[in-house]
Amino acid sequence: MISVQVFTFNPFEENTYVLHAEGEAFVIDPGCYEQQEQQVLEDYIRSRNLRVAAVLNTHCHIDHVLGNYFSCLAFQAPLIIHQLEERMLRAVATYAPNYGFHRYQEKQPDRFFAPGERLALGPEELEVVFVPGHSPGHVALYNTSRQWIIGGDVLFHRSIGRTDLPGGDHDTLIRSIQSQFFSLPDDVVVYPGHGPATTVGAEKKYNPFCATSPVS
Numbered sequence: 001m002i003s004v005q006v007f008t009f010n011p012f013e014e015n016t017y018v019l020h021a022e023g024e025a026f027v028i029d030p031g032c033y034e035q036q037e038q039q040v041l042e043d044y045i046r047s048r049n050l051r052v053a054a055v056l057n058t059h060c061h062i063d064h065v066l067g068n069y070f071s072c073l074a075f076q077a078p079l080i081i082h083q084l085e086e087r088m089l090r091a092v093a094t095y096a097p098n099y100g101f102h103r104y105q106e107k108q109p110d111r112f113f114a115p116g117e118r119l120a121l122g123p124e125e126l127e128v129v130f131v132p133g134h135s136p137g138h139v140a141l142y143n144t145s146r147q148w149i150i151g152g153d154v155l156f157h158r159s160i161g162r163t164d165l166p167g168g169d170h171d172t173l174i175r176s177i178q179s180q181f182f183s184l185p186d187d188v189v190v191y192p193g194h195g196p197a198t199t200v201g202a203e204k205k206y207n208p209f210c211a212t213s214p215v216s
Contacts, residue, residue, distance in 0.1 A: 002124050002143060004191065005044065009037045012063035015193055017150055018044060021122025025050040027075070028141065028150055029058055029193060030067030033101060038070050045075060052077040053121070058152030059135040060089035061165065062096060062104075064193060069105035078110035082130070084137025086112075088167060113139060126150075131180050133173025134161030140180070148189040155181050155190055157198040160209045177210050 005018040014031035018041070025045065032038045045052060052075035057064060060081060072079050081089060086109060096104035119126045119141070127142040134153045141150040153161035155177050163170040181190070186201025205213040 002121055002146060004148065006191065007032070007037075007040060007044075009033065009041075010063055010066055013194060014063040015191070015195075016041065016067065017191060018050075019121060019126075019150075020048065020050050021124060023049065023051060024121055025052045026119070026121060026126075027052055027055045027071050027077070029064040029152065030055060030071040031063055031065075032067035032070060033104075038067065038074075041067070041071070042074055051075075054119075055079045056119075056141070057081045057085065057089070058140060058150065058193065059138040060085040060092065061135060061153070062092050062099060062101070064152070065089060065092055065107075066101065066104060069107040072107050072110075079107055080111055080113060081109045082137030082139050083112040084132070085135060086137075088135055088137070091166075129180050131176035133169055133171075133176045134163060135165070136167040138176075142184070142188075147185060147187060148191060149181070149184065151181070151190045151192050153193040155198075155203055155207075155210075156192045156194060157196050158203070158207055159195075160207070161193075174210055178212070182210075182212060 002021045007016045009031035010033050016031045017028040019026045055071045093106045113128050117128045129140045131140050131154050184200050188200045190198050
C-alpha cells in the first residue's frame with residue numbers, strides 16, 4: 001500500500017507530498033526552499049531508507065518547484081513534468097528574485113510525462129491525468145486502487161485554483177474539474193497543493209465555484 005506523507009513548505013504554504021511503498025518513493029512538488037525545510041524532507045526520506053525513483057511536478061509555478069534542484073541532487077532522482085510546463089519552469093529563474101527567492105537554483109526536466117502514462121510504485125500504480133486550466137500542462141496523479149488523487153492546484157477544499165497567472169484559463173479549469181475530478185467516485189480523497197484534503201463528493205456538493213450537486 002502506498003503511504004502518503006505531506007509537508008507544508010515555503011511562504012506560499014505549499015503542500016509537498018512523499019509517496020512511498022516497499023522502499024521506493026516519489027517526491028511530488030518539492031516546495032522546500034530554506035535549509036531547515038530541505039532537512040525535514042531529507043530526514044524523512046533517509047530515516048525510512050527510501051529510494052526516490054523520481055521527482056514529479058504537477059505543474060511548474062514557483063511555489064511547487066523551489067525544491068526541485070535540491071531534491072533531484074540529494075536523492076539522485078530524475079525530474080518529470082508535462083511538456084507544456086517546460087516554459088513555465090524555465091520562467092521561474094527570471095521572476096524568483098522578485099518574490100525574494102534569491103537563492104533559487106534551476107533544474108531542468110529529465111523527461112516528460114507520456115500521454116496516458118501510469119507510474120508504478122510498489123504493487124500499485126498512479127495514473128497521470130491531464131487537468132489544464134490553472135496552468136497549461138497541469139497533471140494530477142490518481143491511485144485507482146486506494147481511491148485518492150494528488151490534485152495540485154486544481155481543486156481545493158471549497159475552492160479552486162486561480163487562473164489569473166500566465167497560462168491560466170478559467171473555463172478550461174472548470175472543464176478539467178468537471179470531466180476529470182467529478183467523474184471519480186464521491187469518496188475519492190483529493191490531496192491538494194494547498195490546504196487540507198477533501199473529497200470529490202464534498203466538493204461536488206459544497207464547492208461555491210464548481211458544485212454540481214444541490215445542497216440538501
